[in-house]
Amino acid sequence: MNTVNEPRSVDADAPVAVRIDALNKWYGHFHALKNVSLEVKTGERIVICGPSGSGKSTLIRCVNQLEQHQEGDIVVLGQLLDDHPKRLRQIRREVGMCFQHFNLFPHLSVLKNCTLPQTANLGIAESEAMAYALKLLERVKMREHANKYPGQLSGGQQQRIAIARALCMRPKIMLFDEPTSALDPEMIAEVLEVMVDLAAEGMTMLCVTHEMGFARKVADRVVFMDQGEIVEQAPPEQFFSQPESPRTQQFLNQIINHGVTAG
């Protein structure tokens, strides 16, 4: 696989896809996100990493409002997020998401998993939805499994289908919430490959992942979070070779010593 982040494809003055401004979130008394601000340009690939409980998943789940924040603003594709249900659905249709546990619909075939969101939410005709779904399944190399059910497939296969399903909504932004954490090691590569391809096509991506190899290869920027705060953000080469904060250094040391960087 080639390194996709060289040369830099992101224009300095590309439009902003996501702007998070002074975001605060509490779970009861627990302060999960502390004054987090982050700007993502169209076509930019962001990898968010950090120890568990650092708020990285919470942060990207705020972007499509699977979690609601209490303070601060989030602007997605020029739209300020509020709790208006219709506007929210509109935004969610333009922001794809991949979950750690895939969350495919087990009672629907693979193909139906990919066509139903299109027909139900985008008003696309069944035949067109099917053609588009098959095209995307082809792309994630799952076309021959189109008529199977999720329960019959491996974790890696399910995650590739989940990506295809999210792409069926023609999203402008993709969120990945630890997409490889629940997978057996031998299946991680097949999922990462799909994500690398997606990045190469210029999709705006926010990925929460521990796959540092993926971050090196694909990310335009690596964001390190700890205890609900963004501690450091930098392009990958700088992030991995000269991390500034001692907390980042400690985290990277731990990760490297445990050999999680392969990939």
Added chain:
Amino acid sequence: MSSLSASRRPHPALRWVHKQLFPNLLQSILTLATLGLLLWSVPKVLDWLIFSATFVGSSKADCVGGGACWLPVVNRIDLFVYGFYPDTETWRVNLAFVLAGAIIPLLYFKRIDRRWVLGYMMLLPFVMWWLLKGGLGLSSVSSTQFAGILVTVFLGVIGMLFALPMGILLALGRRSKKPAIKLLCVLYIELVRSVPVITLLFMASLMVQLFLPEGVTIDILARVLIVLVMFTAAYMAETIRGGLQGMAKGQYEAAKALGFSYWKTMSVIILPQVLRNTIPPLLTQFIGLFKETTLVVVVGVLDVVGIAMSTTSAPEWIGLEHEVYLFLAMFFFVICFALSRYARHLEKQLEKSR
């Protein structure tokens, strides 16, 4: 060598007998006692039920075999099945029975698109009502002519099919984030569940009339039907709520992330899975409802129990309570046992498909 050891090892059937029936002295005594009891009682019971029983005849005087006298049931079978339904119109009852029975094979075959089955089940109560009560081209039949198995099936099937959607809505309401809706549903469910169905039936037959303006009456069948539906729906709501709670959070999140609205999430993603998982307990509830329909006799609706009671007190059949009530028991047993086996079967299939 191998043939020797094979011949020495007892036959599998013998080993089963030894292990299951005669493992030790106490068990052996119990086995023998049970066998003795069966050998003594089964021939006697069969003799009374069938061999010495009388099936043909016109009056009690024809029962001379010493066994059961099935004549009240045999001679009044039309009354048991169709009640006082007009003789020329009984084809409507037969057709309604067939339509209701067709649900079972429809549920059985997985090839049939579930939406068709669901549509059929939604339409069926209206079709049955129209078919049995008349109107729109069919001659109208008064509720006072409804009796017997007809009433039991009518109330059971229509009640169930109306209760299901209502139960679903109540379950959704109970989990709603809107406090007013939630409170209403909780109140309703808890209120209905904490009152015996018989009191509700009395209320429907006596009290409702008090609240209605003079001259306005609601059909008695409709009134008891409403009570049975209300009652069953409250119980179903709890079953379905259990199913909803068991649903993985990820399913809701995935649906949200893909931009599904609440009703679409429920109708195409959550409920199909929940209902599939709750078919066995729902069928069990149907069995309950089917038996509960017999309570309508206390408010003057003559279901199959009512017919049995009137038969035993008819002068020409007096003294034959055993046979009549035994027939009643067998009728309910056959239907309920079949349904409960079917529910077990579906449950096993579900476990396999997981």
